[in-house]
Amino acid sequence: MAARAHWTSRLGFILAAAGSAVGLGNIWKFPYMTGENGGGAFVLVYLLCVLGVGLPILIAEVYIGRESQRNVVQAFEALDRPRSPWMVTGWLGLVTAFLILSFYSVVGGWVLHFLSKALLGQLTSRDAAVGGYLEQLFHSPGAMVFWHTAFMALTVVIVARGVAGGIERANRIMMPALFLLLLFLVVRAFGMPGFAPAVTFLFSPRLEDLTWSAGLQAAGQAFFSLSLGMGAMITYGSYLKQGESIPRITAVVAVMDTVVSLLAGVVVFSVVFTFGQEPAAGPTLMFVNLPLLFQQMTGGYLVAVAFFLLIAFAALTSAISLLEVVVAYADEVHGWPRPRTALLMGAAIYALGVLAALSFNVLGDVKVAGHNFFDLFDDVSSNLTLPLGGVLIAVFYGWVLGRDAVLRTFDGRGPRVLREGLLWAVRVLAPAAVAYLLVKGLAGLWA
Numbered sequence: 001m002a003a004r005a006h007w008t009s010r011l012g013f014i015l016a017a018a019g020s021a022v023g024l025g026n027i028w029k030f031p032y033m034t035g036e037n038g039g040g041a042f043v044l045v046y047l048l049c050v051l052g053v054g055l056p057i058l059i060a061e062v063y064i065g066r067e068s069q070r071n072v073v074q075a076f077e078a079l080d081r082p083r084s085p086w087m088v089t090g091w092l093g094l095v096t097a098f099l100i101l102s103f104y105s106v107v108g109g110w111v112l113h114f115l116s117k118a119l120l121g122q123l124t125s126r127d128a129a130v131g132g133y134l135e136q137l138f139h140s141p142g143a144m145v146f147w148h149t150a151f152m153a154l155t156v157v158i159v160a161r162g163v164a165g166g167i168e169r170a171n172r173i174m175m176p177a178l179f180l181l182l183l184f185l186v187v188r189a190f191g192m193p194g195f196a197p198a199v200t201f202l203f204s205p206r207l208e209d210l211t212w213s214a215g216l217q218a219a220g221q222a223f224f225s226l227s228l229g230m231g232a233m234i235t236y237g238s239y240l241k242q243g244e245s246i247p248r249i250t251a252v253v254a255v256m257d258t259v260v261s262l263l264a265g266v267v268v269f270s271v272v273f274t275f276g277q278e279p280a281a282g283p284t285l286m287f288v289n290l291p292l293l294f295q296q297m298t299g300g301y302l303v304a305v306a307f308f309l310l311i312a313f314a315a316l317t318s319a320i321s322l323l324e325v326v327v328a329y330a331d332e333v334h335g336w337p338r339p340r341t342a343l344l345m346g347a348a349i350y351a352l353g354v355l356a357a358l359s360f361n362v363l364g365d366v367k368v369a370g371h372n373f374f375d376l377f378d379d380v381s382s383n384l385t386l387p388l389g390g391v392l393i394a395v396f397y398g399w400v401l402g403r404d405a406v407l408r409t410f411d412g413r414g415p416r417v418l419r420e421g422l423l424w425a426v427r428v429l430a431p432a433a434v435a436y437l438l439v440k441g442l443a444g445l446w447a
Contacts, residue, residue, distance in 0.1 A: 004069055005163035006239050012168040013244070014252055017062075017236050019171040019317030020227045021257040022178065024107060027311050028286045030225070030261040031268040033217055035279035038209030039201040043262070045215050049222035050258055053433045056425040057228045057390055058250045060397035063409050065237025066246065071329040072231035075238065079401065086400065089392040093231025096385040097325035100230060102352035103377045104322065105155065108315040109147030109357070113137055114287065115308040123291045124300040134287040138360040148357045149350070155319045156346035159327055160339040163239050167320055174313040181310040182260065185267045188303055194273030195266070201279065202265050220437050224382070226257055229390035229434075232321040235328050246409050247418070260314075267307075271297070286311070323349070352377070383441025390434040398427035 007013040034042050068075035073090035080086050114133070117123050123130055137143055158170045189195050227233060237246075268290065272279050275293050290307070294300040326345045331338055355363065359372035368376050397405055406423050 004239070006241050007168055008164050010244060010249060012164070012172065013236065013240055014249055014256075015171040015175045016167055016317075016321070017233065017249075017253045018256040019175050020232045020236060020321030021225060021253060021318075022175075022260045023225075023227070023314050023318030024104070024111075024311065025221070025225045026257065026261040027264040027314055030221060031265045032285040033221055034202065034265055035269070035272075035285065037211075037214035037217060038206065039279070040203055040205035041207050041210035042214050042218050043202055043265075044205040045210065045218040046222055046261075047258065049219045049433070050226070050254060052425055053219060053430045054222040054226045054228065055250065055254050056422055056430045057223070057394050057434070058226050058233060058254060059246055059409060059422065060393055060426055061228060061233035062237035062240070062246050062250055063405060064393070064397065065234040066240040066242065066244070067405075067408070069238050071238065071332045072234045072325055073329055074332070075234055076396065080396075086392070086396050089389060089396060090231065090234075092385050092389040092392070093229070093234065094326060094329055096230040096381050096389060097232065097322045098349055098352075099377045099381040099385065101155075101319060101322040101326075101349050103356040103374050104315070104319060105152045105350070105353045106144070106148050106357045106374065108151035108155075108312075108319055109144065109149075110134065110137065110287065111308060111311050111315050112150055113143065113147045114291070115305070115312050118294075118301075118304040118308045121301055123304045124295050124297075130291045130295060132288075133291065134284075141358055141361045144357040144360065145354060148353050151315070151319070152346060152350045152353065154316060155323050156342050158316075158320050159323045159346070160342035162338055167324060170320065171317055174317055178260075178310055178313040178317075181306050181313070182263050182267070184306055185303065185310065186263050188299070189267045189270035192270045192274040194270045194275070197273040198266055198269035201269055201273070202262065216437070216440060219433050223390060223434060223437065224386065225261065226254065227318065227321060229386040229388075229393065230322065230381075231325040231389075234393075235325045236321065238328070243411075245411065247414065247422075379444075383444060384438070387434050387438035387441060391431045391438060394426050394431040394434065398423060398431070 007016065064075050064079060068078035070078045071090075072093045073087055076086040076090050077084050114123070117133060158166045160166065161169070189198070223229070268285065269279055271290060271293050275296060277289060277293065291304070294304040297303055323342065323346060326349070327338065327341050330336060330345055331341045334341075336344075356374040356377055359374040363373060366372065371379060403423060406419050409422070410419055
């Protein structure tokens with residue numbers, strides 16, 4: 001077996017892990033969920049959940065990867081015993097990454113479609129049809145498959161080039177570019193009349209607006225935003241060299257992911273409030289409402305291009321990590337050359353994604369358990385395999401590996417209160433919260 005690949009530096013891991021975490025969930029889902037749930041109170045619960053639920057499981061995943069130096073399936077054997085029953089956790093991660101990327105690539109295609117329209121000036125052309133561009137795309141099977149193909153091809157090409165030469169190099173370019181684009185958009189938002197109302201909406205919690213449902217959604221967003229439960233952080237952690245401080249580097253990743261969400265919220269709501277729109281617009285906020293508002297802005301062309309380029313980078317860095325979960329397993333178990341593995345696994349995921357892409361038109365009447373293919377892949381992964389994987393990872397790290405793992409996580413150093421806090425969070429708080437998400441998700445899945 002060839003020597004295992006590693007990140008060339010700590011920064012390489014941080015940028016790659018942050019790239020995995022920062023995705024459409026930060027720039028698309030977080031703003032519209034915040035808008036639907038009243039703003040500041042939702043944000044407060046979200047931040048608490050990142051600290052108490054997301055970060056402990058992130059630490060657990062990176063530890064499992066670093067200590068095992070194996071892919072997501074074999075990692076549990078390496079840390080427990082051969083043919084360990086905990087391997088099912090790795091298989092869940094593998095299936096989850098496969099499913100998510102199949103429909104995530106379709107959404108990534110939507111982003112590339114809108115980026116192309118922004119570059120051509122069509123989002124700021126004063127055309128009344130701008131608000132219907134997404135619906136037009138849905139009714140064009142050829143365009144849906146074309147943009148899905150383009151997005152998946154970019155993902156395969158990067159992963160095929162390897163850990164250091166492909167994934168790390170791409171993230172070293174795209175993640176700084178993403179932050180620069182986001183900074184540009186924040187500076188642009190600062191001059192808008194809606195900037196102050198946006199900051200107030202996001203950071204002035206009104207606890208009377210908080211509902212149990214909103215709190216549950218905040219916990220789910222904190223979990224999903226960090227790319228947990230899908231094997232990505234175990235896989236990326238396996239490319240870490242021994243001796244890296246897991247608490248420190250995972251905290252940096254969590255902070256970067258959270259900052260992107262909050263700044264994206266500031267940008268989106270500055271535009272929304274400037275033009276007197278409703279913040280609770282829901283999932284259409286990014287693809288329907290914002291393009292209509294870009295038309296009315298001074299310098300709207302530049303803002304539209306920067307915004308959709310930002311989203312494209314975020315989507316692509318996350319897609320890379322999902323494909324790497326599957327490729328790392330096939331590469332290590334079967335010993336195939338990486339380019340071949342990336343092409344074969346990418347093609348299999350792509351084929352499943354074509355079903356998702358055609359769910360909006362040609363296959364719209366084909367239902368499985370009452371779901372079209374796109375919704376089925378989304379619902380099964382989001383409501384079943386992701387949270388179940390998160391619960392099992394927390395239990396494995398907290399109860400099977402236990403105190404010794406926590407001590408090794410901190411390299412035998414650090415305040416005892418932090419070690420005990422992590423152990424309590426990963427044994428009780430995190431699995432309980434994610435298990436509740438699982439129960440609620442299953443109830444909704446089979447309703």
